[in-house]
Structures are given as C-alpha cells and as structure tokens.
Amino acid sequence: MLWLVAFCSIVSVGFWTAHRDEPLLRYLVVGNGIGLSASALGRLTGTLGAARFGLLPRVLLIAPLSVVAGVEIAAYTVGGVPHLLGRSSLDAWFHYGTSFVIAGVACAFGAVSAQAMRMRASLETQRREAAELRQAETAARLALLQAQIEPHFLFNTLANVQSLIERDPKRAASMLDSLNRYLRASLKRTRDAASTLKDELELVQALLDIASIRLGDRLRYAIDVVEPMRQVPLAPLLMQPLVENALLHGIEPSIDGGEIRIVGRIEADMLALEVIDTGVGLGHGTNLHGGVGLANVRARLNSVYGPRASVSVAANAEGARGVTSSLRIPISPPR
Template identity: 50%
Template sequence: MTIIQTLKYTLRTFLVLKKERVDPWWARLLVGSVLGLSVAMALMGLSVFLMGSDAQGWMASSLRTNLLLGLCAACTMMFMLRGFELLLPGAKLDALSARPDWRAAAVVSVLLIAGMAVGVRLGYVLLGYPYSLNLWNKLSGVPLVQLKFLIFALFIVAANWIWWLLRAKENALAQQAAESQLRMLQAQIEPHFLFNTLANVQSLIAIDAPRAQLMLESFTDYLRASLGQMRASDSTLDVELETAHNYLQLMQIRMGDRLRFSIDVSEQARKAVLPPLLLQPLVENAVHHGLEPKLEGGTVRLFADVKDGQLNIRIDDDGLGLHHSRRPARLGSGVALANIRARLHTRYGAQASLELAALEEGTRSSLTLPYSGSQAFKQDSAETAVKAGYGQALIGKSR
C-alpha cells in the first residue's frame, strides 16, 4: 500500500480492537497525534469563546501547553488501547469486536477516557518538572480546566459512538451485499435443478408412479424450505437441516442405492441461529462433485455440536475427493464457497471459518461459528416434517 492508503486504512481501523495489526506503528502514531492535536485546538477555540476579550494573550501563551497536553493524551490513549489488545485473549477480543451491539464501543470509550486522564496528568507533570512545580495540584481544581476535561471526555464518547454507528452501518451494507450475491447465485442454480427434477418426475410417472409421487412431494418440501430461507435474514440450524434433508432425500430418489446419508446433530446445536443457506451449498457440493460422478456413489454424513461457545458443523463424503481427475470442474465452481466465506467474515469476523480438507476417501467441509441459540425463533410450517427420519438412509422409503 502507498503511504496515503496506509494512513486511510489506519484511520478507518483506528478504534477497532485487533490482536494482530497490519498497519505500521508510525501510521498509528501519526494518526493518533493528528487527532489529539485537533482536539486540543478545538478545546482552545472553546476556551477563547468562553474567555472573551482576555483570550488573545492567553492563546499565545498557552498554545504550546495545550498542544503538549493533546499529544500526551493521544499517546497514552493509543498505549491504553494497544495494551488492552495485547492483554485480552485473542478469541475474547475477536468476539468483542464482532459483537453487533454497543459493548465494543463502550469498552473503547472507557479505555480512551482512561488514557486521556493519564495523558493529561502526564502532560502537567512534564510541564511543571523544569520548574519543580506540581501543576496538576494547582490547575486540576480550576473550573475552566475541569470544564475542558469534561468536554474532552464527552467529545471522545460522542466521536467513538458516531464512528461505531458508521462502522455498524458499513458492515450491515456489506452483509446485505453478500446476501444478495448468494440469492443471485441461488437463482441461477435453481432453474437447472428444477428442470432436471421435473424431467425425472415425468420419466418416472409411466414406470413407477409411487416413486414419482414421492419425488414430487420431496421436491415440494425442498422448494418450500429453500424459498423461505432465501427471503429470511436469519435461520436456525434445524431449518437448514430440514432443507438439506429434503434435498438429500430428493437426490436419493434420483440416484437410488448410489446415495446414502446420515445426520447426527445435538439438540443444542439445532437451536443455533445462523445466516440462511450456509449449509445447502456444501451439501450440494458433496453430492454433485463427490458422489454423483462416482460410479458406485457413496455416503454423505452431517455432524453438528456445540463446544466452548462455538457451533461446529461437519459434512463428510466418501466421494471422489478434492483433486480427483474425474471430479467435475463446472463453470462457476468455487463461487458458492467464496460467498459463504465472505458472509461469515462480514457477520462474525475472525470468529467464523469454512475449511475444506481431503479425507482418506472423500472430502470434509467444516463450518465453525459463534453459537447463538434462540428458543423464540419461529419456523415455518415444515418444522415438524421428517424429523424422525434424520440420521436414517431412506432407501426403502424412496421406492
């Protein structure tokens, strides 16, 4: 990055709590110093307004004093923030920074006010040291000094709060863009899946009417669940699993004995609230890229549990594997995975991840994100459908 880009990035992330920082120390020092001096000059202007006709002489005599106090306050505030970042464990720091509520802003405000108080006192010590004077004791009780300190503190809180609101709005817009991209991707994929399924139903009507009826019922359940998720801003793992179950049952009718699946998910994990349509693309990848091109087919296994406040989801298949020569490289392959990663980063930051790993036979997709349960989340009318069938291969029912 150029110097200008570096300074812009530092200014944009100045109040974001991070364990590892990519911006250099000199950029943070420069940005912090400019902000501190700007506040000091603003407070001097306020003092001029309050003092009236006596302000001109005071302005000239106290300029260096106020600039020194501003620099000291800026430096100690930066040290306070960085010390907090280094002392707090990385996982807790990331969790605090990623919270969508006011808590991160409140913590930063407290740190900034504490740093300002230490910095102003340090500035008075430095000013009085050459003259062996304790300026803090002499001036801290002056009403004008107290007023300036209070205004400085209120300014910090207001500026930090406004900055946090702008950042929250920016994150919300980024999340909406990622959601829109996913919906557009889903809209491009759905017609192909729709036409292929209807063609299968049509071909089965003449030779196996009961199986065609089961396939059409499964397809209806799948569409009802997936279309509802496309319109929602949040979902639960239980709803995501139902969509995956309907899809796998539908594909099982098409592939017959070549596809088997199981779902093993704890009750606590089922209540997890998460963005919609995170699970479905991974299940589709397991079937289309791993099992469908494999002559003998295979098994998809879904696992999910909650551990140490994290929701862990794993999708295993014993298909062709990540780098098999017969694995299809369809146009647009990988877009869904990149989209999921972008949505996770926008919503959870470094707390969430999506990893793909090669197994001895097949592929593993692992999703990790912060657990947030909701007893009050309302599911659609498909809530109770086929829960008893979770974890069972439905080959017998598909015929």
C-alpha cells in the same frame, strides 16, 4: 441550569465568608449574575460558530464581559455594589480582580468541557453511523451471496424434473413434491429473523430427498445430529453448498455412487459440522476449493462470524475413499 446556579452560589458563599459583615444576598446576585452571563455568552458564541473563536479568545472575551454584566445586575437590583460602567473608579475594577480571574478559569474549564462533550457526541455519532453502514453492507453482501446460491439449486432441480417428466412421471411428481417442501421451508426461513441448525438440516434433508429420487440406489445418506444441538443458532446457507459439493463432485461421478453423512458435535465453544461423502474423492478433476459454493461459504462465515469461523475440505482419513468438508463456527448469535 440548576447545577450552574448551585455552583455559582457555592462560589459566592466562599467569597462571602471573608466578608461576613456584608449581606450574603449581594454576593449571591453577583456570583449568579456572572455565571449566568458567562453561560449566555458561551451559548451565543457557540451559535455564531465556535470554530470562529479559539479557546483563549473566547475566555478573554467572555470572562470580563460576564463579570461586568454580573456586577451591573447586582448594582441595579440589590444595590451596595459599585458600578463598573460609566461612573466607576479604577479601585472598583481592582476590587473585582479576583472575580475576573475566577471567571476566566471557570470559562476556560467550561469551554474545554463543552468542547470535549461535543467531540464525544460527534465521535459517538460517527461510530453509530459507521456501525449502521457496516451492518447495511454486511446485509447486502449476504443477500447477494444467498442470491447466488439459491438459483444454483433451483435450476438444477427443475432441469431434473424436466428430464423425468416424459420417461418417469411418477418420479418427476415426487421430486416436485420434495421441491415444494424445500421452498416452503426456505420461505419460512427468509421471513424469520434468525435461523437454527434444525432449520438448515430440514433444508438439507429436502435437498438429499430430491437427489435420492434422481440417483436412486446410488445415494445413501444419514444425518447424525442430536436434537439439543439442532437448536443452536446458525446463519443460513452454510451447509447446503457443502452437501451440493458432495453430490456434484463426489457421488455423481462415482459409478457405484456412495453415502453422505452429516455429523455434528460441540467442541468447547465451537460448533463442528462435517459433511462426509464416500464418492470419488480428490484428484479426479474436481475443483472443490475454488467452487462458487465454497467461496460463498467462506465469505459468509467471515461476514457473519469473523475470523474464528472456518471451512475446510480434505480427503477422508486412513485412505478411505471420499472427502470431508468441515465447518467450525463459534456458538454465539450471528452478528
């Protein structure tokens, strides 16, 4: 409101400079009366529904009414201003012709500005609602994908424990202890707002410990990730499916078993992670590219990191036996 009074006062002073022999107060009352009346009429038409009034009809309605209201306010308060209603001559109306024009231009500018502000506010609200909707959809999709992965591991482990209870109770107890460590770490991760590569490696190590109990000497593993790199933020359940694939499709079908190595490195602004196994390799009836685990990893990468992130599966280089699963992830907080 203060900016409106200031604007009207500046316009009034501009008119008064051409008639310095007349009181400035009279011009100030007329100018502010016109401005405040136009503002009130604009709010009234907006309350009634701006959609009912086009821009031109609003200007043609508000401008003359505000000029008449401003002149009448000055005529009844400070005096020295001819009335426009009831007892005015045609000359009086012509006398305020410039006021009608300026009021019309000001009303048009105000109406356009108000409409633009409403449109900006509406667009901002729509953008915010769309962003919240996308965030909710992403959270729901990630929760669904995580729900599909977790039972897969748990059911397999419990089945293994059940098979060991009668023939090897000590190994069954050791496997349950490893499963307990995994569940504790997993529960802590679900309560935290963010996860790190260190958290994921702890889970993967618990998974490999459980597999080592079951496979014995047929499985060897190593994790080659330096400590500073382990603090890099990482969305959960990206590495576990790759390790499970290496176990299920690489090591278990191999008579001699094999080794699983997890290697991490930084390449520019990307985190590169590899799960390398020396199992049976591709071409032995495996379905590495179409499994549920890898499909979930691809979906999670796209949802959390966007198109820059990728996962790939390929035979080991230089004719070496086994498969390498690779993750490339931008080093930035998950969105």
